[in-house]
Amino acid sequence: MNRIESEFVFALCNPGSEKALKLEVEALASGWRPSYQRRGFATFKSDAAFSLDSLDSLDSLDAPLACARRLCLSLGKSTTPQEALQRVEAASVIHHARYFERKMQGLPCAVRPKTGQIIGTVVELGPAEFWAGLHRHAPFLSPDPAGDPGIEMPPTSPSRAWLKLEEAIRFFDLEFTPADIVVELGCAPGGVVLALLQRGVSVIGVDPAKMAAVVTDSAIASRQDVPAGRPWFYHCRKPAALASKRDLGHGVTWFMSDMNQAPDVVLKECARFRRMAPGIHGALITLKLTDLSQVADRCRWVAALTDMGFKTIRLQQLGAHHKEFALLGMC
Ligand SMILES: C[S@@+](CC[C@H](N)C(=O)[O-])C[C@H]1O[C@@H](n2cnc3c(N)ncnc32)[C@H](O)[C@@H]1O
Numbered sequence: 001m002n003r004i005e006s007e008f009v010f011a012l013c014n015p016g017s018e019k020a021l022k023l024e025v026e027a028l029a030s031g032w033r034p035s036y037q038r039r040g041f042a043t044f045k046s047d048a049a050f051s052l053d054s055l056d057s058l059d060s061l062d063a064p065l066a067c068a069r070r071l072c073l074s075l076g077k078s079t080t081p082q083e084a085l086q087r088v089e090a091a092s093v094i095h096h097a098r099y100f101e102r103k104m105q106g107l108p109c110a111v112r113p114k115t116g117q118i119i120g121t122v123v124e125l126g127p128a129e130f131w132a133g134l135h136r137h138a139p140f141l142s143p144d145p146a147g148d149p150g151i152e153m154p155p156t157s158p159s160r161a162w163l164k165l166e167e168a169i170r171f172f173d174l175e176f177t178p179a180d181i182v183v184e185l186g187c188a189p190g191g192v193v194l195a196l197l198q199r200g201v202s203v204i205g206v207d208p209a210k211m212a213a214v215v216t217d218s219a220i221a222s223r224q225d226v227p228a229g230r231p232w233f234y235h236c237r238k239p240a241a242l243a244s245k246r247d248l249g250h251g252v253t254w255f256m257s258d259m260n261q262a263p264d265v266v267l268k269e270c271a272r273f274r275r276m277a278p279g280i281h282g283a284l285i286t287l288k289l290t291d292l293s294q295v296a297d298r299c300r301w302v303a304a305l306t307d308m309g310f311k312t313i314r315l316q317q318l319g320a321h322h323k324e325f326a327l328l329g330m331c
Pocket residue numbers: 158159160161162185186187188189190191192193206207208209238239240241258259260261
């Protein structure tokens with residue numbers, strides 16, 4: 001492969017998250033300085049030029065930037081898509097992205113990349129503005145162009161939370177089986193519960209608010225009385241702080257929260273639930289922020305999950321998010 005040299009990286013993000021992304025880059029102290037920017041697209045210039053004799057060096061781009069749905073080594077701007085494609089010809093998979101209808105969109109790609117594969121991305125920002133970039137596919141990176149899974153929410157879903165969960169599952173490549181039991185704090189009206197039931201996963205939902213009929217159809221009256229052979233939903237209709245070990249019973253494997261509460265409140269509950277149910281080996285938390293610049297608190301959130309015993313921790317803004325981030329912890 002030819003020698004690749006570039007001093008630039010580019011990130012694709014949700015339009016409106018560019019400022020928070022720059023704050024994250026500044027906090028990394030990696031020597032990257034903000035350069036050219038458009039909505040949903042930001043380039044950074046590195047102190048030292050990336051001088052890549054081999055594409056293996058792409059691993060050095062593995063920066064923990066929650067606002068970046070995709071991070072690429074930038075191979076520059078072209079005026080035609082053909083020229084941009086030529087720049088990424090070394091890649092084994094090609095992704096196309098574009099800023100369209102006020103969103104940074106990925107165009108569907110039939111090939112699911114394998115870990116280690118080099119992906120070339122061509123980003124269309126205008127009629128004569130095409131950027132080319134490279135990255136290496138790795139665990140917990142979205143397999144989709146621009147980190148956009150293009151998932152459509154079914155009309156039966158009572159809330160957009162269905163979409164947020166499905167996007168997180170796809171982005172992080174999470175696996176659930178019918179043996180899993182998820183406890184979700186802030187479960188009403190039931191978009192997440194519906195998505196989990198559709199995947200054959202049983203759910204204990206904690207929320208004082210009312211659930212939609214589409215999920216109460218699968219409800220059980222008592223945690224002690226679970227049916228065999230079908231996923232069930234148990235509604236623990238109280239605030240999270242009042243839920244007890246008895247409400248959880250045995251066998252809980254995942255913790256989820258979509259409560260509209262401050263991150264510190266949610267993380268405190270996560271710690272308490274993990275103590276009550278030590279079988280919890282994964283946590284997926286929607287952190288709702290008043291301002292995206294709160295992403296600067298990332299270290300505190302990561303430290304809280306580390307203290308709970310989670311080993312692999314990721315913070316990520318998904319396409320379906322507004323002022324929110326998905327915080328994932330896996331044991
Ligand atoms: C965005 S909604 C959740 C959407 C839901 N996950 C779904 O899938 O449809 C936020 C929910 O958090 C609940 N909530 C807020 N504070 C809570 C608490 N302390 N304990 C339990 N639920 C809480 C609210 O009642 C509300 O239903």
